Amino acid sequence: MKILNKAMIVAATVGAVMSTSVAADVTEASSEKHAKAATQYRQAVFQLVRSNMGPLGGMAKGALPYDESVMQTNAVRLEQLAEMMGDYLSVDTRKFDVETGAKDELWENFSEVEKKVMALKTAAQGLQAAVKAGDESAYRGAIGKIGASCKSCHDDFKKD
Amino acid sequence: MKILNKAMIVAATVGAVMSTSVAADVTEASSEKHAKAATQYRQAVFQLVRSNMGPLGGMAKGALPYDESVMQTNAVRLEQLAEMMGDYLSVDTRKFDVETGAKDELWENFSEVEKKVMALKTAAQGLQAAVKAGDESAYRGAIGKIGASCKSCHDDFKKD
Numbered sequence: 375m376k377i378l379n380k381a382m383i384v385a386a387t388v389g390a391v392m393s394t395s396v397a398a399d400v401t402e403a404s405s406e407k408h409a410k411a412a413t414q415y416r417q418a419v420f421q422l423v424r425s426n427m428g429p430l431g432g433m434a435k436g437a438l439p440y441d442e443s444v445m446q447t448n449a450v451r452l453e454q455l456a457e458m459m460g461d462y463l464s465v466d467t468r469k470f471d472v473e474t475g476a477k478d479e480l481w482e483n484f485s486e487v488e489k490k491v492m493a494l495k496t497a498a499q500g501l502q503a504a505v506k507a508g509d510e511s512a513y514r515g516a517i518g519k520i521g522a523s524c525k526s527c528h529d530d531f532k533k534d
Numbered sequence: 535m536k537i538l539n540k541a542m543i544v545a546a547t548v549g550a551v552m553s554t555s556v557a558a559d560v561t562e563a564s565s566e567k568h569a570k571a572a573t574q575y576r577q578a579v580f581q582l583v584r585s586n587m588g589p590l591g592g593m594a595k596g597a598l599p600y601d602e603s604v605m606q607t608n609a610v611r612l613e614q615l616a617e618m619m620g621d622y623l624s625v626d627t628r629k630f631d632v633e634t635g636a637k638d639e640l641w642e643n644f645s646e647v648e649k650k651v652m653a654l655k656t657a658a659q660g661l662q663a664a665v666k667a668g669d670e671s672a673y674r675g676a677i678g679k680i681g682a683s684c685k686s687c688h689d690d691f692k693k694d
Contacts, residue, residue: 411585418581422618425575454614458582 398464409470416462434517449501456495480531490527497523558624569630576622586611594677609661616655640691650687657683
């Protein structure tokens with residue numbers, strides 16, 4: 375393959391991001407380098423999810439006052455991260471020695487993963503709707519649904 | 535401060551994400567734990583930027599064929615990441631011992647950082663416009679502008 379030069383390999387290594395929606399096909403990592411990059415990117419998505427969930431969890435528990443601006447911003451970001459998540463999760467790194475919290479089941483049952491990612495997206499949209507309506511009585515439940523979508527996926531596909 | 539319980543501290547630790555636009559005020563990290571979390575989140579944003587830029591760089595160099603679907607998806611994601619970037623960068627971690635590629639200047643001249651983040655956002659929108667117009671002759675230049683916005687900020691605010 376004549377055009378397979380260094381730039382292309384680099385691009386392929388970092389090219390986990392290829393489709394336009396939550397739905398994504400599982401593809402095997404093509405090398406250890408690719409698997410390591412894919413794992414790093416996967417974990418980066420969840421770092422950002424965590425950074426957005428932290429304040430929301432604090433508000434739902436009553437440890438922080440409700441802040442509608444933060445709720446709206448973080449809910450939009452969680453929706454955007456959910457949109458990306460399928461692509462980043464779809465690179466199957468099982469064949470390579472990478473440090474990962476992902477269970478093998480993640481790539482064995484990817485349609486289930488996608489359902490759970492969609493539940494996160496829907497829950498993030500739900501919080502946006504609650505904020506838009508200004509319905510403070512709905513905030514705790516809306517944040518709870520986001521947390522439940524995280525837990526549901528972690529229970530099945532993330533090592534303890 | 536009576537209500538400062540563990541949940542609140544956790545929320546504050548992960549609560550770098552507070553404003554609704556690229557514009558953000560610099561805030562000092564409140565503890566080593568906060569500084570480490572903020573650094574981790576900052577780096578996660580750039581990991582995702584990198585994962586989206588990789589394929590685009592390959593296309594601009596001619597190492598990968600132009601793929602309008604990938605260009606569109608990745609340009610949208612880069613715009614979203616640019617929207618988040620100001621908040622994540624705004625936590626000043628200089629007082630703590632964290633492993634970071636950020637120069638001190640980042641927090642000394644934050645309005646300049648914000649300008650460069652805005653240039654990334656504008657460039658990402660430019661690629662979306664080029665793809666929407668289907669103007670293949672504009673693709674290379676549009677991707678080049680995104681790369682130039684990365685380089686401009688790295689030159690000033692990132693250690694080699």
